[in-house]
Amino acid sequence: KAGVTQTPRYLIKTRGQQVTLSCSPISGHRSVSWYQQTPGQGLQFLFEYFSETQRNKGNFPGRFSGRQFSNSRSEMNVSTLELGDSALYLCASSLQGYFTEAFFGQGTRLTVV
Amino acid sequence: AQTVTQSQPEMSVQEAETVTLSCTYDTSESDYYLFWYKQPPSRQMILVIRQEAYKQQNATENRFSVNFQKAAKSFSLKISDSQLGDAAMYFCADGGSQGNLIFGKGTKLSVKP
Numbered sequence: 001k002a003g004v005t006q007t008p009r010y011l012i013k014t015r016g017q018q019v020t021l022s023c024s025p026i027s028g029h030r031s032v033s034w035y036q037q038t039p040g041q042g043l044q045f046l047f048e049y050f051s052e053t054q055r056n057k058g059n060f061p062g063r064f065s066g067r068q069f070s071n072s073r074s075e076m077n078v079s080t081l082e083l084g085d086s087a088l089y090l091c092a093s094s095l096q097g098y099f100t101e102a103f104f105g106q107g108t109r110l111t112v113v
Numbered sequence: 114a115q116t117v118t119q120s121q122p123e124m125s126v127q128e129a130e131t132v133t134l135s136c137t138y139d140t141s142e143s144d145y146y147l148f149w150y151k152q153p154p155s156r157q158m159i160l161v162i163r164q165e166a167y168k169q170q171n172a173t174e175n176r177f178s179v180n181f182q183k184a185a186k187s188f189s190l191k192i193s194d195s196q197l198g199d200a201a202m203y204f205c206a207d208g209g210s211q212g213n214l215i216f217g218k219g220t221k222l223s224v225k226p
Contacts, residue, residue: 033213043204043216056212088156097212101148104158 002027004093006105013112018079021108025072025093031055032074033102034066037088046089049074050097078110086112115140117207119217126195127225133180134190134220136205146208147181149190152219153201161203164188192222200224 005024013019025032034046045058049068066076072093078085088109092102116139126132138147149161164172164181172179176196180189192199202221206214 031212035214035216042218043214045213045215048212050212058213090158092158092214100208101146101160101163102208102214103160104150106155106157109156 004105006091010109017081020077023074023091029093031094031097033092034076035090081112115215117215117217119220121220123221125223131193136188138186138207147188148206150204151201197224
């Protein structure tokens, strides 16, 4: 069974640009969550999608958005990039989201210069 | 708000010895799951062990076991017969009904040969 796949693995962008990250969950998993990991703030929840609907959202500005497709693949978008958006973005998939363990991808390392 | 606290930023253990990583959590939910994740230098989060809050029996996975004290809201991880490959960041996480995981700041475990 293939694991969670995130693309790209590494990304360098300039301030003000926008970026789209992709996540393909484990087959059969309908929940996809996104997390931002930084040395200062640790792991912070961005949002969770289940069956193409955003069910839960963390405390991030509106520049961070996401969506989920009918095949459960998910994308997250960050517009008007700021230096502080430099982070490791992790995607996690699970069967139903709550009360089930999440399986993580290898992450996308985003650097904003 | 839910919080997870890991009071040991760094720990060190001798190979083949036993080490215990501490975690406390604060949740108002009656039903929740607790997890320990390992993050090696590759950055991929790997599930180590999970505990359902309604189960009194402590979870065990090979060399990994937990000491779950529900009344004290404590969830420590014991690693027996430590191996060099156990060296990593370990994150304690609380998963409830909101569909997201609340992570602690992590404990960096070093294993000395």
